[in-house]
Amino acid sequence: MRQTARIISTYTADISGVCSALFELGGMTVIHDASGCNSTYTTHDEPRWYDLDSMIYISALTETEAILGDDNRLIGDIVNTAGELSPRFIAICGSPVAMMIGTDFKAIAKVIGEKTGIPTFGLSTNGMHSYLTGASCALETVVKYFCHGDVARSKDLSVNIIGATPLDFSINGSVESIKWWLAESGFRLVSCMAMGSDLDRISLAGSAHVNLVVSYSGLATAKMLQKQFGTPYVAGVPFGIGFADILAHVLRRAAKSGKSSVPCAERKSGSDGGLTVVGESIFAGSLARAIEVESGRSVRVLCPLETTEELTAEGDVLIPNEDDVARQFALAGSVIADPLYKPICPDDVSFYSLPHEAFSGRCYREQIPNLINRKLKLEETI
Structure with a gap:
């Protein structure tokens, strides 16, 4: 019973982390769960819901489908909806029920991808981990699918922000302030994963000189970009005046030396x-x-x-x-x-x-x- 919270709240689950990370990227995200469960995400975890359009849906999994393991309606509904909406990609993520019945999301994604011709990936979320795990998996998958491998390093000093979602930074202007601070520090922003940048911007992430990781959800993606492009990363959020100055210095040093750093x-x-x-x-x-x-x-x-x-x-x-x-x-x-x-x-x-x-x-x-x-x-x- 040590994992039981009697008094305090619990952190947002991995399912919402996926949805939050993919919200602005033009894809279609489907949560495989019972009807109504989407409201948990939209009501409590997504402050952008009423201001920005996004294709996030619930599969309305029924008890009979769960018992029989019937995936045909799920596949058919996604294929038909994708045909009407033409999303840039399709992401299917799981829930506790989907985990319990052993849903094979990779196989389902492969079938849907073949039927639609749209990049499709399954993310095995189960509600048992925090939003950081879900957002990390989503960002890593997006970069794997869409980041151009032959992109050249930009001539001017440039940076990606990785791991920015409203779950950590809300919508109070903090992410915009980070972008402004980077510009004032002499950096051109290539992309922000994933607030304020579309998929086309993110596809150019490999051209940056350095990556700024602002939450744990961005670390795996930063390591992937480091392995693929040799781009160093710096982990930290520019809080305060003094630490913001230190962080800007560390970013410039990392861009020059190619060595990653964790000043936080x-x-x-x-x-x-x-x-x-x-x-x-x-x-x-x-x-x-x-x-x-x-x-x-x-x-x-x-x-x-x-x-x-x-x-x-x-x-x-x-x-x-x-x-x-x-x-x-x-x-x-x-x-x-x-x-x-x-x-x-x-x-x-x-x-x-x-x-x-x-x-x-x-x-x-x-x-x-x-x-x-x-x-x-x-x-x-x-």
Whole structure:
């Protein structure tokens, strides 16, 4: 029962991560699940739903089809719909029910691709992992299918942003601020995966001199581009003024040397009784580094999501379960986290709210601050 959350919320699932990453790319995404389950994504996980058009559908899997393993209607519906809408690609992702009945998404995708002539891929999501896993798989697959292998390196200093979705950055202008900061730092943006760039822009990703990875969901894609094109990556989000300057310098250095770097993890982790930040590893690590640069105070990062050792500093702690969260909160002096963590924060520990769309959905969306390349207001926090 250690994986049971009695008090706090849970993070957005991998299914929504796929949909979020593919939302703006002109493809058709089909969730293989029972009718009505699409509303979980559209209501809580997708702030762009009412402002941008996207072809995201539910298969309306029935109990009989699940019992019999009948995929014929699924295939037929997708083929017919694709014929009417002419999407750039078709993505089929799974659900817990599809996992339980052993749906072969790769085989289904192959059949649909042959019938439609449209690039089709199956993504074996199952709702048991976080949005980071789903978005990572989706971005990696898109780059594999559509990124031109013969593209030449651009003459001017250029960059891709990889791993940007509203689940981590909401729609409060943060991604636009990252793009502006890159331009001010002397970089031309090739593509942003996947907010504000279409498939044609992403197909040119191999021409960039360096890749900026802004969440764990972009790391696998960055490593793929590094292997295919030799493009180095830098992991970090330009929070604060000081760390934004450091990150810009590291990007220029990586573009010149060809060596990847993870500046968000190049810091001293805080100790018991100190300031703690909770969140996705690159996001939280970057905020911790920004606080360290501006105040001189070390910050401990607690990561409740998938990550790698590469993205964490020594002393950071993984907190996959609610019991782990409560135990670490009891050791902290103050905590920066999503408001839905507050109920398990001890009364004698100061709590500072930093909403995360992937954790509390739309509940606190209007309160999410844009901290990109801006002086952090640390007086009350430290």
